[in-house]
Every structure is written in structure tokens, then in C-alpha cells.
Amino acid sequence: MDNLRRVTGLPFDDDRMEELLEKYGPMLAEIEKLRTLELKHVFPAVRFDPETAANAGTAVEEEE
Amino acid sequence: MVEEAVWWSLADQLDAISDGSLSAEELAQAYLARIDRLDGDLASFVAVNARSSELGREVDQTVRAGKKVSLLAGALIGAKDNYATKDLPTRAGTEVEDLAFPKDDSFAVGQLRAAGAGIIGKTRMHEFAWGNITPPTRNPWAADYVPGGSSGGSGAAVAAGLCSAALGSDTGGSVRIPAAACGTVGLKPTFGALGRTGIVPHSWSLDHPGPITRNVRDAALLMGALAGRDGCDPSSINVSSTAYVDACTRSLKGRSVGVIRNHFSEGVVPDVARRFDECLAFLKDSGVTVREFDIPSLEYGLAAIFAIELASASAYHDRAVQLGWTKGFQPDVQDLVDMGRFVTAVDYLHAEQIRSVMCTEFAEVLKTVDVIASPTCPITAWPAGQWYVDVNGEEEHVLAASWRFTYPFDLTGMPAISVPAGLDDKGLPIGLQFAGRPFREVDVLSFAAAYERAHDWSARRPPGFD
Numbered sequence: 156m157d158n159l160r161r162v163t164g165l166p167f168d169d170d171r172m173e174e175l176l177e178k179y180g181p182m183l184a185e186i187e188k189l190r191t192l193e194l195k196h197v198f199p200a201v202r203f204d205p206e207t208a209a210n211a212g213t214a215v216e217e218e219e
Numbered sequence: 220m221v222e223e224a225v226w227w228s229l230a231d232q233l234d235a236i237s238d239g240s241l242s243a244e245e246l247a248q249a250y251l252a253r254i255d256r257l258d259g260d261l262a263s264f265v266a267v268n269a270r271s272s273e274l275g276r277e278v279d280q281t282v283r284a285g286k287k288v289s290l291l292a293g294a295l296i297g298a299k300d301n302y303a304t305k306d307l308p309t310r311a312g313t314e315v316e317d318l319a320f321p322k323d324d325s326f327a328v329g330q331l332r333a334a335g336a337g338i339i340g341k342t343r344m345h346e347f348a349w350g351n352i353t354p355p356t357r358n359p360w361a362a363d364y365v366p367g368g369s370s371g372g373s374g375a376a377v378a379a380g381l382c383s384a385a386l387g388s389d390t391g392g393s394v395r396i397p398a399a400a401c402g403t404v405g406l407k408p409t410f411g412a413l414g415r416t417g418i419v420p421h422s423w424s425l426d427h428p429g430p431i432t433r434n435v436r437d438a439a440l441l442m443g444a445l446a447g448r449d450g451c452d453p454s455s456i457n458v459s460s461t462a463y464v465d466a467c468t469r470s471l472k473g474r475s476v477g478v479i480r481n482h483f484s485e486g487v488v489p490d491v492a493r494r495f496d497e498c499l500a501f502l503k504d505s506g507v508t509v510r511e512f513d514i515p516s517l518e519y520g521l522a523a524i525f526a527i528e529l530a531s532a533s534a535y536h537d538r539a540v541q542l543g544w545t546k547g548f549q550p551d552v553q554d555l556v557d558m559g560r561f562v563t564a565v566d567y568l569h570a571e572q573i574r575s576v577m578c579t580e581f582a583e584v585l586k587t588v589d590v591i592a593s594p595t596c597p598i599t600a601w602p603a604g605q606w607y608v609d610v611n612g613e614e615e616h617v618l619a620a621s622w623r624f625t626y627p628f629d630l631t632g633m634p635a636i637s638v639p640a641g642l643d644d645k646g647l648p649i650g651l652q653f654a655g656r657p658f659r660e661v662d663v664l665s666f667a668a669a670y671e672r673a674h675d676w677s678a679r680r681p682p683g684f685d
Contacts, residue, residue: 163560166541175558182529185522186562189569192519199571200578201424207453 221245225253226680229294229383229437230464236293239282243275243293250295250339254381257684262356263366263376265300266307267340274337289335291444297342297376297385302328302428303417304338311419312346312369315547318539325417326449327386327428334444339382342372346552348388348421349532351396351621354549354603358401359681360647364600367400367621369393369421373431374401379684384432384441390421391524392596392625394429395637399595399650402639404667404677405431406438409657410632411456413442414449422531424454424571425524425629434677435638435668439463442660458658466661467668472506476653476666477588482517483624486610487597490643495594498640498651501673502592502666512584516577517627521619523577524626526562526570533559578631585656590666593624595637595650624652634660638667639676648676 156169165172224232224241235241251271258264278293298304301311303321311320328338345353345368353371358364359379366375370387374397377385387394389407398405406429413428420426430441443464448457478484478499487495499509536556539545545553584591598608598620607614628635633654640651651670655662671677 164541165557165560166543167557171557175554175561178554179558179561182525182558183561186526186566186570188519188522189526189566189573192569192573194569194572194576197572197575199568200574201571202454204453207450207455210451211453 221249225249225380226433226685228434229432230440232383233291233294236278237282237288243278244272245275246293247271247275247295247337247339250382254340257379258381260357260362261359261375261379261381263342263372263379263381264297264340265310265343265372268307268338270306271295271337271339278335291331292335294331294336295339295383296331296336297340297373297382298328298338299370299373299385299387300341300344301348301388301419302341302386303419304328304341307338307341309341309419312344312348313548315539315544317544320419321417323417326414326452327418327445330445330447336444342370342376342385344372345369346549347419347532347536347556348390348393349552349555351393351618352603353397357603358600358647359684360402361600361645363602364647365400365603367397367600370431371397374398374403374405377401377403377431377433378681380680384430384437387429387431388418388421389427389429389625389629390425391528391629392622394427394431395595395625395635395650395652396621398431398637400600400648402648402676402679402681403431403433404435404438404639405429405637406442406660406664407628407635408442408660409458409634411454412458412634412658412660413445414447414452414455416449416451420535422528424531425527427629435636435664435671436464436467438636439467439664462661463664466665469665469669471502471666471669474506475508475510475588476502477584477591478509478511479514479517479584479591479593480511481513481515482520482627483593486613486615486620486623487594488599488610491594491597491599491649494641494649495651498592498670501670505669505673510588514577514580514584516573516580519573520577520627520630523570523573523630526566529555529559530562530567532556574630577627581631581633582656589662590653590655592666593652595624595652596621597623599643599645599647599649628654633657634663636663636667638671639679640670640674641676
């Protein structure tokens with residue numbers, strides 16, 4: 156569980172991690188369907204506009 | 220007269236206010252009195268703007284002075300609690316006090332105020348828009364049933380005659396599901412058509428603002444007022460148009476509609492299926508050609524929206540997760556936010572790839588038809604506290620069933636509208652959905668308006684609220 160905590164960055168104890176993994180199970184079962192597909196020729200539906208993005212990135216705050 | 224005017228369409232209210240036959244101040248007082256009298260049990264508002272009457276008085280003074288008033292002068296709009304407002308608190312449905320939200324008006328609220336509308340209050344939502352129950356809001360048509368969500372307060376408030384119209388937001392169906400469940404109209408415009416600055420995010424690439432209204436023309440009217448370039452929203456596109464309202468009078472003769480055989484025709488409860496068949500018969504009688512299609516990628520749609528929504532919502536809340544603040548969330552929302560980091564980056568990108576495939580497949584269909592029709596939801600509203608419904612002998616989780624026909628159009632960003640299509644055998648509303656080509660809101664509005672003109676469902680009032 157320590158390795159999973161490190162990989163995911165989740166700060167929870169073992170019991171909470173187990174509980175979340177169990178609840179995530181049905182969603183993972185759906186998401187796993189994506190892993191069966193050959194999609195290397197498909198461009199992902201992400202869109203980036205550098206000009207507008209310059210107005211949208213104002214909220215980076217350092218923790219005190 | 221004003222007691223009846225609370226039920227008028229927004230367009231009729233605006234016409235009467237601008238010609239002086241209806242007092243905007245009296246309309247505001249009537250809505251505030253109804254909220255005071257009826258919303259204790261309904262629980263559709265979380266904050267009410269006591270200045271609404273004063274704003275109405277200013278509109279009346281302008282009319283009496285013989286001056287021209289703005290397009291939406293006197294309109295009283297409920298704003299979902301995730302739209303930031305400078306004069307009302309914004310909590311996005313959460314009780315965690317450590318979380319802060321923007322203090323200025325959101326872009327959409329600013330657009331409405333610029334057109335003369337007043338915000339009568341903030342409507343209740345499922346916490347952070349991560350669910351479609353909206354506790355403790357009740358369904359005006361049956362108090363023990365949910366109003367849908369996440370914009371459940373907006374759907375219930377419009378259905379109960381507590382405001383002229385309301386704003387919602389739709390990530391997997393959160394405008395259209397409460398609209399269908401509460402017997403109102405809900406429009407989810409094309410992704411990018413309406414600016415989102417100042418709306419507390421749920422999933423950046425899926426969130427769509429949209430109006431919930433008493434009829435289709437009102438949705439068109441608000442669409443026109445809300446549209447415009449939002450310079451701080453990277454997805455915003457300037458689509459300002461005056462064609463939306465005009466589209467609501469267009470004939471259906473000679474036009475065409477697509478029905479998707481897979482996914483959209485599966486697992487529909489009998490009352491909803493019967494009503495949809497009647498809708499198709501109406502369309503055929505109106506001179507519409509109906510064609511059938513398959514969209515193979517829908518097999519992966521649920522996987523795609525799970526991956527994108529979980530990862531995006533958890534990215535937004537990541538500091539709250541690290542700081543332990545999610546312990547103050549409602550248990551269902553806390554679980555979803557806490558687990559989003561299980562979605563791998565590769566899974567997320569595969570989800571974005573399947574979105575591309577889905578967009579391509581829908582685009583092919585829409586080369587040959589004007590719109591796609593389906594029920595909005597395969598079920599009607601369900602009892603509060605009940606998590607599973609019987610769908611033709613199969614038990615299905617209410618959350619899985621309720622968004623099955625709505626989330627594909629959040630993934631593809633296509634415009635989609637829900638229009639009332641009657642009641643089931645328990646007296647609960649049924650919704651009919653039309654989806655169209657990107658930025659062709661005029662097509663979905665024209666089909667929904669034509670259906671509405673031929674039926675009186677939108678004019679019906681829930682018992683106990685009239």
C-alpha cells in the first residue's frame with residue numbers, strides 16, 4: 156500500500172485506501188475497456204489556445 | 220394579475236413589463252412571497268436576494284419615464300450555487316468553510332445583469348455538481364422524489380413557479396436531467412458557446428453552462444443573452460446570435476431526425492419508451508424523415524466520462540484532498556473526489572481519444588439528419604433515498620441509469636435540449652431530448668419548440684404549487 160500511496164499521491168491510511176479501491180472497482184471495470192483499444196492514430200480531444208490560456212492561469216498560489 | 224404572471228413564460232413577462240402592463244416590482248414581490256411560503260419544504264434556494272423588489276422598482280421607473288428598457292429588464296433568474304455572484308454568497312453546494320470561491324460575478328451572471336436581469340437567489344445543487352440527487356431539494360411533482368441534479372434546485376424552482384428561469388450547469392446531464400425530472404426545459408449549448416469564468420469547475424473539458432426555463436422560447440432568449448466571448452475561458456467562442464428565438468417558429472416539414480439504435484434504445488422503462496414512440500409518430504406526421512443509426516464508440520462512453528470526470532474533479536480538489544478538507548464533503552462526493560487519482564494519465568488520454576472517435580461518428584450521422592432524438596433519461600424521477608431502480612426486470616443504480624442518454628453529448632460537446640413530453644403513470648415528468656451539430660442550437664431549439672407547440676406539457680403546473 157505504501158507504493159500505491161506514493162504513485163497516486165494519496166495521503167490516506169490503509170483502511171481508507173482499501174475502501175476507495177473497492178468503490179473504484181466498478182468504474183475501473185469500465186475504464187479497463189479503453190485499454191483493449193488500438194488508438195494510436197486518434198488525436199485526443201484536447202484543445203489548447205495559447206492566447207486565451209494566458210488569461211486563465213492567474214491562480215497559482217504557493218502554500219504558506 | 221401578478222399571481223398568474225409568476226407562471227408566464229419569461230418572454231411574456233418581459234413583454235408585459237416593457238409595455239407597463241406588469242410591474243416588475245410586484246412580480247419580484249410575488250416571487251419572494253412564493254419562495255417564503257413554498258420553499259421551506261421544497262428547499263430549492265440556498266440564498267435569496269432581498270433587493271429583487273428594489274431592482275424591479277428601478278425597472279418600473281424606467282418604463283414609466285418612457286425610456287427603453289434592456290432585453291431582460293425585470294427578469295428574475297435563479298443562479299445555481301456554483302455561479303459566482305458579487306451580491307450573494309457562493310458555496311457550490313458545500314459546507315466546508317475553508318474553501319473560498321470567487322467574489323465577483325461570473326461571466327454568465329454578468330451577461331444577464333448587463334441585459335437587465337436580476338438574480339433572485341442561488342439555487343441548491345448537488346455538492347460540487349458531483350451527483351444528480353441534490354439533497355434535500357424535493358421534486359415539485361412528488362415531494363418524496365428527487366428533482367434530479369446536479370442543478371436540482373434550478374429545475375425545482377422553475378417548475379414550482381419561484382422564478383422566471385434559472386441557470387444550471389451540465390457536465391454529464393446536470394441541466395437536462397433535472398429539467399426532465401421536474402417538467403421544465405433544459406438547454407445544454409455547444410461546448411464553448413457560453414463562457415464559464417466564475418463557475419466553480421467540476422470537469423474543465425465537460426462543463427457546460429445552460430438555462431432551465433418554462434418553455435423553449437425562453438431557453439432561446441437566455442441563450443442569446445448569455446452568448447458572447449469570455450476572454451478568460453480558453454474554450455469560449457464568440458457565437459453571439461439573434462437567430463435562437465426565430466428558430467422557435469420554424470416548421471419541421473422536410474427535415475430529418477436520427478434515432479440511435481444502440482445505447483439510446485436500450486434499458487428504457489415502458490412509460491418513457493411509449494412516450495418516445497409517440498414523439499417519433501408526431502415527428503413523422505409533421506413531415507420529418509426518421510432514420511436509424513448506430514454509434515459503435517458508445518460502448519466506451521461510460522469509461523471515457525468516468526476517466527475524464529474523476530480525474531478532472533480530483534485535480535480541481537487536489538489541495539483539498541491533501542489538506543484533509545474533503546472529510547467535510549458529503550460521503551458520496553468525498554469518495555469520488557478522493558479516488559480520482561486512481562485514474563492513470565494513459566487512461567485519461569485514451570478517454571480523450573475515444574471522445575474524438577465519438578465526435579467523428581456523430582458527425583457522420585449528422586451529415587444526413589438535422590438532429591438526433593432520444594428520451595432525455597431512460598427513467599423518471601426516483602424516490603429520495605432509493606439507489607436502485609427496476610429497469611425492465613434489471614436492477615440498475617439510479618445514477619448510472621439517469622445520465623445514460625445525456626453524458627454522450629457532454630463528451631461530444633454537441634448542443635442538446637430536454638423538453639417536457641408528458642407524465643408517467645405516477646404523474647412524474649418525462650423528458651424528450653434533441654441533440655444537434657456543434658453550434659447549431661437553432662436546430663435543437665426548432666425541433667423542441669415544434670414539439671412543444673403541438674403539446675401542452677410545458678404549460679402544466681405541479682399540483683400544490685398553482
